[in-house]
Amino acid sequence: MSFQQLFNNLNPQIIGSLKRAIELGKWPNGAAVTDEQRRLCAEAVASWEKRNLPEEARVGYVPPKNTPCADKTVDEQKLNWV
Numbered sequence: 382m383s384f385q386q387l388f389n390n391l392n393p394q395i396i397g398s399l400k401r402a403i404e405l406g407k408w409p410n411g412a413a414v415t416d417e418q419r420r421l422c423a424e425a426v427a428s429w430e431k432r433n434l435p436e437e438a439r440v441g442y443v444p445p446k447n448t449p450c451a452d453k454t455v456d457e458q459k460l461n462w463v
Contacts, residue, residue, distance in 0.1 A: 391425065400440070402418075403422050406419075
């Protein structure tokens, strides 16, 4: 089986298992995830999510700010003294 065939067979359940392995640092059988395995799993998850999920549903998504901080002037900022 080629890498592309393997990648095409990924599904939400497999992606969930890869995410768990990345998060916990171990496989379901208790074996430690190596740094190389963690990197490859993260790449697979990111690539799969990019192809199959909307941007706001992907791992690491940060919604854009409505107004950038640089738009406010010093006069517009309110200070609250406690």
